[in-house]
Amino acid sequence: MNTVSLPHMQYAIHEKSEASGHIGGMMQIDAEHSEIPLAPVGEAQERPLLQIKELQTQFETKQGIVKAVDGLSLELYEGEVVGLVGESGCGKTMTALSIMRLLPENGQIVAGEIGFDGVNLLQRSGEEMQRIRGRKIAMIFQEPMTALTPTMPIGRQISEAMEIHLGLSRQVAKERALELLAHVGIPSPQARFGDYIHQFSGGMRQRVMIAIAFSCQPRLLLADEPTTALDVTVQAQILDLIKNLAQEAGMTALFITHDMGIVAGSCDRVAVMYAGRLVEVGSVDDVLLKPLHPYTQGLLGSVPSLHSEPGERLSSISGLPPDLVQLPPGCKFWPRCPLADERCKQEEPLLEQYGASQAACWKADYRSDSISESK
Numbered sequence: 001m002n003t004v005s006l007p008h009m010q011y012a013i014h015e016k017s018e019a020s021g022h023i024g025g026m027m028q029i030d031a032e033h034s035e036i037p038l039a040p041v042g043e044a045q046e047r048p049l050l051q052i053k054e055l056q057t058q059f060e061t062k063q064g065i066v067k068a069v070d071g072l073s074l075e076l077y078e079g080e081v082v083g084l085v086g087e088s089g090c091g092k093t094m095t096a097l098s099i100m101r102l103l104p105e106n107g108q109i110v111a112g113e114i115g116f117d118g119v120n121l122l123q124r125s126g127e128e129m130q131r132i133r134g135r136k137i138a139m140i141f142q143e144p145m146t147a148l149t150p151t152m153p154i155g156r157q158i159s160e161a162m163e164i165h166l167g168l169s170r171q172v173a174k175e176r177a178l179e180l181l182a183h184v185g186i187p188s189p190q191a192r193f194g195d196y197i198h199q200f201s202g203g204m205r206q207r208v209m210i211a212i213a214f215s216c217q218p219r220l221l222l223a224d225e226p227t228t229a230l231d232v233t234v235q236a237q238i239l240d241l242i243k244n245l246a247q248e249a250g251m252t253a254l255f256i257t258h259d260m261g262i263v264a265g266s267c268d269r270v271a272v273m274y275a276g277r278l279v280e281v282g283s284v285d286d287v288l289l290k291p292l293h294p295y296t297q298g299l300l301g302s303v304p305s306l307h308s309e310p311g312e313r314l315s316s317i318s319g320l321p322p323d324l325v326q327l328p329p330g331c332k333f334w335p336r337c338p339l340a341d342e343r344c345k346q347e348e349p350l351l352e353q354y355g356a357s358q359a360a361c362w363k364a365d366y367r368s369d370s371i372s373e374s375k
Contacts, residue, residue: 047118048075049252050099050220055112057091057098064325068094068107070276073351076220081246081253083263083284085299086273087321092256093142095273096222100139101129116220135165138213139222140242143229144205148197154208155181155193158215165216180211184241203234207241214245221246221253227262239266260303264288272296275322275332282357292359294337331362339363 057069069091076082084092097103099114101121114121116137124132133139141147149157158180159173168176174193181189184207197205206226213221223242227235243266246253255267263270263284270287272280272295280293291297298317308314319336322328330348334340343362351360 048115049078049117050074050076050254051113051115052095052099053113053115055095055098055114056110057094057103057107058110059104059107061106061325066324067276067327068324069098070327072112072273072277074271074278074281076252076254078219078252079250080269081243081255081267083255083257083267083270084273085257085260085263085270087258089321089324090273091276092273093224096139096224096254096256099222100133100137101126102133131165134161134212134218135216136218137220137222138216138218140206140209140213140224140226142225144202144209145197147209148205148212150197152196153194154197154200155189155195158208158212161212161215177211177215180215181208183245184208184211184214185237186211202230203238206230206238210238210242210245214249217249217251219252221251222256223253224256225258227259242266260288260300272299275327276324277332278351278358278360279333280357280359280361281351286355286357290357292354292357292364293333293361294339294363295333298336331360 052072052074055069055072056067059066059068072091072095074082074084084095086092094103094107097107098109099116099121101124103109109122112122116132121129121132148154152160155174155177158177159170162168162173162176163170166173178189178193181192186192186204186207192200197208200208209226221242226242227238230238239262242253245251255262257263267284269281269283271278272287272293274295280287280291280296282292287296288300291300295317298315301315302317304314317336318338322332322335328335328345330343330345331337331340332348334344337344341362347362349360349362349364351358352364354364
């Protein structure tokens with residue numbers, strides 16, 4: 001494990017182990033059990049597994065049209081773990097729900113493409129998406145108490161997915177569900193198989209969610225702040241569990257979070273999101289050690305440090321996130337940015353390459369030059 005020291009904090013960056021192609025001692029899922037053919041080996045590296053192009057997701061409200069996701073483009077490659085970071089309300093969860101095509105009734109995708117393994121998901125029918133969800137793309141939701149069915153035993157919720165997507169018999173699916181429960185750390189899985197979700201603690205509920213997500217060994221995992229409601233000790237356990245299972249299965253993952261510690265310890269790349277769009281994308285090392293966008297710098301500066309002096313105040317980002325119904329002209333961050341000038345207020349910057357990273361900021365070129373000179 002490598003340790004990265006920042007001016008205000010320390011992060012532990014874990015090296016990814018070689019994917020073994022299966023989950024621990026579990027039985028391997030056969031491609032012949034699936035109705036959805038797997039991509040031929042070797043094609044994954046030639047194109048992104050997930051390719052989002054200019055995605056726009058909007059909601060109709062009484063106040064007007066909310067631009068939850070506004071022209072987002074992002075690529076994820078086979079076996080890669082990418083962290084999607086930003087404040088609450090910036091569009092992270094809506095991005096994941098757009099990929100899954102699970103938007104609320106008043107939401108709709110009005111433009112863009114979501115390419116998964118070379119297929120545009122926005123052109124798939126509802127029935128086709130039902131076969132993709134769970135089997136090819138799985139999601140760990142933020143709050144398992146509202147995501148899981150309260151009237152169905154947890155073991156049945158796991159086994160049912162394998163019966164539907166893999167065509168397994170009820171008995172074989174139950175055996176695999178018991179293996180999964182044991183593998184995610186549920187004690188006495190045989191006894192707990194028939195229990196309901198209200199009989200589990202918060203950490204155990206999240207373990208059940210993880211078991212469901214991994215049950216059909218999907219190729220893409222979307223983890224939407226899976227540790228938000230958990231205490232620090234349980235958070236670490238859940239993160240290690242997700243990371244280890246994903247590495248063992250060679251899975252591609254998108255971690256949605258506002259916690260930079262999670263990004264540093266679990267991800268290969270980072271995408272920073274603000275007001276429905278990406279403002280910076282790069283490797284974990286580059287973004288955490290050499291942030292180009294003032295918003296990224298503000299997020300990093302607001303993290304508590306073990307080396308802070310007693311009584312020292314945390315730095316913060318002034319102001320509030322913009323109203324997504326009435327976005328300001330120019331750069332959406334300029335009302336809160338200490339570096340903003342007239343150009344920032346009038347012209348919106350695009351995501352462009354600066355060295356190894358990408359940033360959407362008129363000041364990024366100056367920042368990139370400063371970093372190069374300091375080396």
